[in-house]
Amino acid sequence: MNSFGRNFRVSIFGESHGVGLGVVIDGVPAGIPLAGADLMADIDRRRSGARGTTPRKEADLPEIVSGLFNDHTTGAPLTILFRNENTISNDYRNLVTHPRPSHADWVAGQKFGGWADYRGGGHFSGRLTLALVAAGVVAKKVLDGVAISSRILEIGGCTDPAGFADVVEAALRSHDSVGGLVEVRAEGVAVGWGEPFFDSAEACISHMVFSVPAVRGIEFGTGFAAARMRGSEHNDPIADASGHTATNHAGGVVGGITNGNPIVFRVAMKPTASIAAPQQTFNTETGGIDELRIRGRHDACIALRAPVVLEAAAAIALADLKLTARTR
Amino acid sequence: MNSFGRNFRVSIFGESHGVGLGVVIDGVPAGIPLAGADLMADIDRRRSGARGTTPRKEADLPEIVSGLFNDHTTGAPLTILFRNENTISNDYRNLVTHPRPSHADWVAGQKFGGWADYRGGGHFSGRLTLALVAAGVVAKKVLDGVAISSRILEIGGCTDPAGFADVVEAALRSHDSVGGLVEVRAEGVAVGWGEPFFDSAEACISHMVFSVPAVRGIEFGTGFAAARMRGSEHNDPIADASGHTATNHAGGVVGGITNGNPIVFRVAMKPTASIAAPQQTFNTETGGIDELRIRGRHDACIALRAPVVLEAAAAIALADLKLTARTR
């Protein structure tokens, strides 16, 4: 459901156009210095503003409701709350009868018998990733000594960062959207995180990553290219007593367990489903096919804002694996 | 750890060269007809035998230890046990000091302080997927009305099934191994399985799939290609009241929830790490680099045996999502 993790457990709540959204983080070790301001760097990285991101502007100011005392974590659940301020919900009225293609509108309506909050995607909105980012900051603090970074590898098929803006601009001009490819790295991870079989490091990270809206695929190390490699080429021989390998085709995980080399994975993000161009959709009242014009404010390229979210996903999964590894 | 699932819960145990291996399945609805013989079709599909698969031959006869009465499931935990019979463990003695490249030997030794059973990969062995396949048969019965199928798309980069054998033969001749690409489809899945956020259908399926040894990547629907598509091209408009879409770029999951269209995902398998050709590795006793010649019996292309295992992974995840969806 809306909780993830065994010993570092994150529970997400909220809606895009409701009162707000947030996260309860259970299992945070006591004594970690933390202030609302510490969250702002990553929150700002997630914020819209670049060309091709939504014109909706939110202050995104975190309120730490519980689990903090004298500017340090207490060991009790840490709750971070964000209030929505800039909502224009009238834009979404027609979505009840006209579900947006490739959006959660229709399945949410089916699953929850018509009771789901449809405004701005409700609980399914990408805005919920703000709570993930906040939890990610806490997770990064738990992962003291681990450096998590990310970069956009491709936007709309373009691999030159200097050209990303042009690709997005072209999509905007044609009232369309584009996808992208993001790489995440975690350096400094200790040897031995990850559990045999079901809670392998890749399993836990991918579980979290596929919780992020718009993700369509994930690969570790050489990933899909590994399917075309030979063993003699793909194998990473161990080079020293700390487990370093000359190559890192494994992306830092062998047998489901971290091997001390950098964890590297790539994530494919689909193009935003909400596009300005007119589309066909099913009219749930009349049973006919109607033209749909999506109003509301949307990103033309969600991948632009995804790197810090995927870092957070990695950090949350790794923080849980780190704490769980202590029980062994 | 070694359990997966909320309401259909699978717990795996066992080793490659120990007494045996098996699975406890909790949450199986009562009254499902089941006999050991029902398991054999999928067990046979997983079995080695083709050129490029391990010469180790095991009967793989399941013993249903609990949860069955009068040839039907009882609602109590279902336990399926397989005994190992054909083990040649002397082959593995040198792995303690000479960890195999890209194998779990070294990380397992580190994580478990030297106490792990190293024979044949111990608990990390691909042989454990036999238990997954058995659980998959039960899951498929729970998923009455769902048809799960799989096919090999590529072996060692070759996309023509008629050429797979040649590719594997060539690898064998050079004492090497090759990877592959497998596609899994599930047709007949109802609308509304999958939970918002952390237990999205993709999250749960990918969690299971990355529990299978040698998996390096997973993608749903258009997958990584989605990163290069535009929204107007990628979106799947809803065509009728049952939610069918003309295209199925989403691979059957929107907003983390099944939409009634076929679930489609592809999995990249790396080339088997255990190759016959000599390799360099770290000597944990001397601290030097030695040449390693891997003895033991191994698959040259694990992807050949993966389809039924990945079907099982999909079935287990979907069975859990189906039962959980009933609580809504």
Added chain:
Amino acid sequence: MNSFGRNFRVSIFGESHGVGLGVVIDGVPAGIPLAGADLMADIDRRRSGARGTTPRKEADLPEIVSGLFNDHTTGAPLTILFRNENTISNDYRNLVTHPRPSHADWVAGQKFGGWADYRGGGHFSGRLTLALVAAGVVAKKVLDGVAISSRILEIGGCTDPAGFADVVEAALRSHDSVGGLVEVRAEGVAVGWGEPFFDSAEACISHMVFSVPAVRGIEFGTGFAAARMRGSEHNDPIADASGHTATNHAGGVVGGITNGNPIVFRVAMKPTASIAAPQQTFNTETGGIDELRIRGRHDACIALRAPVVLEAAAAIALADLKLTARTR
């Protein structure tokens, strides 16, 4: 940690003297009518005010932050937040060096390395039961058709409700506190809730009940008296096709599974640890034994306010069992 439940999952957060406290409830079925006002009846029952309850007055107004739309639950996580308003935290400064006898002060300090919020008991405060009561109201709605009631059987050994006030008054006069005994009943529970072995109905209810501060014991049906009975006397013969039994010594649960008869359990609450009379305690700075005078505002008999909290505990556990039973 701070979450309970498999399919109806409650996560508690907050502190007695911090920003506030609350609960996230995951797995609430969609379409249940709910408003903040619906919570007030049970919140008022928990409220202090009677002689012997704390003079601290709080409005206890719930803010429903998520999961509600058009006055109905949406199926997304339901979050209820309470802000603290009436805090006098200076009262608690001396507890850091002088842990209160039979209070969590010392163990919390040890477990969380001195970082725990000690004001008013912090996260360990009985004030957190406010969040339980709020979750209990939602659980009761999920348990449509089940009537949960409670009554105080004893206060300070007195079994006559007309005498409870006198007993408490006498304790207050001697700067002391008293315990009590509370009975909870749930009528209208269906047959078949509860899982074999570890998630028996009693196991789940007792798990929740022992989460309530000050609970020292729980018994179902005849409870401890059963230890002195004979089987011929204790057995409840089934009387009709709906499973009704003439006697209900089992308290509505047989083999861990509800049998359709009323669920009945009794809970022993210890006397409040915070008493006004001077006590001896260990001085963690000097290593000596000092006299402690507890300031702050406390209940002289916590059992007076416990019935609605224990109803909530029962309702939460039963709601989870009900939803889980649907997966069978």
Added chain:
Amino acid sequence: MNSFGRNFRVSIFGESHGVGLGVVIDGVPAGIPLAGADLMADIDRRRSGARGTTPRKEADLPEIVSGLFNDHTTGAPLTILFRNENTISNDYRNLVTHPRPSHADWVAGQKFGGWADYRGGGHFSGRLTLALVAAGVVAKKVLDGVAISSRILEIGGCTDPAGFADVVEAALRSHDSVGGLVEVRAEGVAVGWGEPFFDSAEACISHMVFSVPAVRGIEFGTGFAAARMRGSEHNDPIADASGHTATNHAGGVVGGITNGNPIVFRVAMKPTASIAAPQQTFNTETGGIDELRIRGRHDACIALRAPVVLEAAAAIALADLKLTARTR
């Protein structure tokens, strides 16, 4: 369902008259010396034989199927299997139409739609506690330094151990059964085990204890007597820097967290439901009330065999709390 524990996780399976029963234990730290013989002391303590225990004799020889190598735990799941040998299942045929009073027969039939294995109570049988005892031995090894003991306080109301045999004999003569009261102590538990709120030490222990068949109540420390005490009398003042208290009314747990003093709890066991004397029960075929004569072999006083089972329950819960406390 049939799993318990977050980081030391026990999954029980099996039936009284099926192939056998057993347990998978996940999260066992590597390197613990273990052999099948180590299990026999506690298995022998649970064994029947005394007057008033079942005449069914089983060898109860454990087979360690996985997780053991070179006589030490490996860190992989530890599986222990027991085969049933001495079953006389014809005795149980009439229970399908004539459910035994205060037994699981009827609820199991309802919950599992008639598919449950009714022979000897099937999965609901007290024989399953054999698996608990085996897991308890492993848990005790994880709890290195903790001494867990138990004693029978009462049998059929008699508090003099010298008289227990007479009480049981008298019950047997009248074809009846008696209950009992058992106390469990754990000495040497460290300070700080148990989590705030839902996973308090009492909550986790009571959850496990109520999984044991025939348990009707549990109390910690002064327990139900606390309800009649005053705070000045009940409070345990801290006496030194290690947290020792002169009295131990709390039974070793304050605020849900262990305080370093002995954990003490008492458990009420009901009289065995299966008595030899004729009883009335509902005939599910005819809808009438028939006389029932229970055949099969049963204990006249299950409390006689309960101490080692309740020790195991305590050990399992404490082992999980110990490992979880390491994540803080």
